Every structure is written in structure tokens, then in C-alpha cells.
Amino acid sequence: MKKIVLTGGGSAGHVMPNLALVPELRRRNWDIAYIGSYNGIERELVEKTNIPYYKVSTGKLRRYFSMKNLTDPLLVIQGLFQATLLLRRLKPDIVFSKGGFVSVPVVIGAWINRIPVILHESDMTPGLANKISLPFATKICATFPETLEHLPEGKGVLTGNPVRSQLFTGSREEGLALCNFTSRKPVLLVMGGSLGSVKINNLVRAILPELLRRFQVVHICGKGNIDPGLEKLSGYKQFEFVSDELPSIMAAADICISRAGANAIFELLALKKPALLIPLSKQASRGDQILNARSFEKQGYSMVLQEEEASEKILLEKINQLYEKRSQYIKAMEKSQLNDATRLILDLIEHTAKKK
Incomplete structure (x- = not known):
């Protein structure tokens, strides 16, 4: 059975698109696991779905000055070690990341383990976590046509945003x-x-x-x-x-x-x-x-x-x-071409996993 690790958190917006993929992933016989933070909203939302949930340390990535900017990088490094070892044990075929600060150590950990990564960006321009993760990703799904202008050539794929069935x-x-x-x-x-x-x-x-x-x-x-x-x-x-x-x-x-x-x-x-x-x-x-x-x-x-x-x-x-x-x-x-995001994303996941 093919195995996928989903990651993303910090807000419901970084979790719900992941969960929107779950029914179709199950229909296509994927084994699903989720890596999130210890206390983020993603833990509460994911545990309701009976998907195995694994926790890693994480620090928030801030664009503004805060004393926590001095300590949180240590948590990110700790999370990176945890995620790298966890992914080595789980051996997924692919990682799908919705962004948020918890996703960064998971994406880099996947890259270290030579596991392909697909990112998804909901907004017009990439958030900070996805910007950091971009060099380690195989592809990034874009929600808006304009987003492709902000992505490295060859990595962006226009899919739209997956919607709960x-x-x-x-x-x-x-x-x-x-x-x-x-x-x-x-x-x-x-x-x-x-x-x-x-x-x-x-x-x-x-x-x-x-x-x-x-x-x-x-x-x-x-x-x-x-x-x-x-x-x-x-x-x-x-x-x-x-x-x-x-x-x-x-x-x-x-x-x-x-x-x-x-x-x-x-x-x-x-x-x-x-x-x-x-x-x-x-x-x-x-x-x-x-x-x-x-x-x-x-x-x-x-x-x-x-x-x-x-x-x-x-x-x-x-x-x-x-x-x-x-x-x-x-x-x-x-007439919109963005109404079939779930199928487009699942097809991309399967195609990318096969090329591993």
C-alpha cells in the first residue's frame, strides 16, 4: 500500500485542505499519517479522523521582532531531528505539506531522507513557511493563477484549493x-x-x-x-x-x-x-x-x-x-477550471510518488 504523510498546522486554514484530501486518498488506497505540533489546532482536528498523528517540536516563524525569535530556532532544529528520524521510520512514498510553521522541519526532514515533497499554497503569494520550504520541494500547488508568477519555473502547478466533500x-x-x-x-x-x-x-x-x-x-x-x-x-x-x-x-x-x-x-x-x-x-x-x-x-x-x-x-x-x-x-x-482541485492534487501526488 502506498503511504503518504500530511503536514501543516498553526491554523485551521493549514489543516482543512489536508483533511479535504483524506476521503479520496482512502478511496485510492493510500495509508495516511499526519505530522503536526504538540499543541496546535491540527492535533485536535486530525485526531477526530482516526489518522495516526505524530508530534514534533516547532517554533513559530515571525516576521517581526520578538524575544522568542532567539529561542524558537532551537525548537525548529529539535523538530528537524525528530521529523528526520520519524520519516526514516515511517518510510512514506511522499509528503504533502499545507504550510504553517510546523511544516518546515517535516519538509526539510523529507528532503534529507530523499522523500518527494509537494507543497500547497492557498494564498496569492507564498507564506513564510512555504517560502522557506520551496527549495526542498518537488512541486508546489498554486490556488490562484497569479501565484505561479511567484514560484520557481517548473515547480508551480495550478490546482485550486481542495474543498471538503x-x-x-x-x-x-x-x-x-x-x-x-x-x-x-x-x-x-x-x-x-x-x-x-x-x-x-x-x-x-x-x-x-x-x-x-x-x-x-x-x-x-x-x-x-x-x-x-x-x-x-x-x-x-x-x-x-x-x-x-x-x-x-x-x-x-x-x-x-x-x-x-x-x-x-x-x-x-x-x-x-x-x-x-x-x-x-x-x-x-x-x-x-x-x-x-x-x-x-x-x-x-x-x-x-x-x-x-x-x-x-x-x-x-x-x-x-x-x-x-x-x-x-x-x-x-x-466555467471555472479550479473546481476540481482534489482530483488534480491526487493525480499529482500519485505521479510524483511513482517517480521516486
Whole structure:
């Protein structure tokens, strides 16, 4: 049986694309193991899947000054020794890395053991971990066409972002029932990322009277962001967070408001949901969401509103425009070549492993 080691962590965004590959890897009879950190979010997420999980030491790679920059390199070196010995014992045919600081010692350890490595980069430009790992990788999967410009010639492969297969199992009827909605009025889904967005939450709630004339609104607002005063408002349903219910809620949605993280927008693309993207500002991030949103806007998949430009009036206008033009966005998404990322990545994994 062929064996693969998955790695990546530090945030859910560095884990979920790995887990999206698991059902197809199992269908193709791959033996799967995961290498992550001792206490990162990847441990919690992976252990739920019954995939063997192995731990290595790791230090965070920071672009800013911190006293931990003096000690964390020692943890990275320790992790490198651990990963090298662990991979020598596991003897995988290939390593697939989603990035994040835990992946660096694993990628270098694989290179030392002459195990081929495929990286995956979700954002427009490579993150710091993937930049460090690039010289040790055989190939790197790019999510956006523009990303190929930032990669060494011959290493980049345009695949898109793998999407969880569970998302395609949703039922519109179940989604409407979960929200106590009717089928006679369109549904607007509002998502502000895993932690929610105070600005998006406040703007949406400020224009609820106008929105509810035309839409039913399901609002995933983040932990601790439920407004008790709106709990009984007809046509408006709040959730702090959804997991198992998400496929059906997304199936019920006609249009969406979302941040522009790569995982979120590729799920919208896969489900062909017209969206108004409000990316995190440069003050709150390295600007990757702005670039992600710009690419989707250029390809005709989504409408974009910069956070700094968002006001109650403009947001309401954009939502109405999105709904009126929803069919043109759906047509563009139907023509996309980036909807089959899982197959493309698995084919690349198998081809690269055979050449070992």
C-alpha cells in the first residue's frame, strides 16, 4: 500500500485542505499519517479522523521582532531531528505539506531522507513557511493563477484549493428548516470568518430592516457575538458557529457575504454561490485576503467591497446589486477550471510518488 504523510498546522486554514484530501486518498488506497505540533489546532482536528498523528517540536516563524525569535530556532532544529528520524521510520512514498510553521522541519526532514515533497499554497503569494520550504520541494500547488508568477519555473502547478466533500451533501430544505425560513423569499448568508467580524456584524445588523424587506438573513456571527435582542426577529437567524449544519445552510443560501480567506472563497466557488467579499484590511493581516478577493473579482466569480469603504448605504447597495446580477456570477463559476482541485492534487501526488 502506498503511504503518504500530511503536514501543516498553526491554523485551521493549514489543516482543512489536508483533511479535504483524506476521503479520496482512502478511496485510492493510500495509508495516511499526519505530522503536526504538540499543541496546535491540527492535533485536535486530525485526531477526530482516526489518522495516526505524530508530534514534533516547532517554533513559530515571525516576521517581526520578538524575544522568542532567539529561542524558537532551537525548537525548529529539535523538530528537524525528530521529523528526520520519524520519516526514516515511517518510510512514506511522499509528503504533502499545507504550510504553517510546523511544516518546515517535516519538509526539510523529507528532503534529507530523499522523500518527494509537494507543497500547497492557498494564498496569492507564498507564506513564510512555504517560502522557506520551496527549495526542498518537488512541486508546489498554486490556488490562484497569479501565484505561479511567484514560484520557481517548473515547480508551480495550478490546482485550486481542495474543498471538503461534506459541503456537497447539504439540503436546501433542511437549511431553511434549521433557520425557520420560508422557500418564498431569497436567503442571504453572512459569514465573518471563524471568529466573526465585528464590523460586518454591526453593518449587517444596522441595515436589517431594509434587508428583511427583500431577504431572509442567516448570520454566522462568531463566538460571543449573538445579539439577544434580535433572537425573535422574523426572517433573521443567528449562529455563533456552525459545523455539521453548514452544508445545508449553504445549500439554502442564494447569495453570501464573506471574508476572503482562500478556504472560504473556494468553497463558495465549488458551490457556485455568488458572494460579496469583504477582505481583511492590511491593518489586520498581511494583505493576502485583499489579493484573493481581487483575483476572484477579476475572474468574475465575486463582487468585492473593501473594509475601509464599507458603510451601511454602500453595503445595502452592493447586496442588492449582487442579487440582481447573481446569474452572471454563477455562469462564470460554472466555467471555472479550479473546481476540481482534489482530483488534480491526487493525480499529482500519485505521479510524483511513482517517480521516486
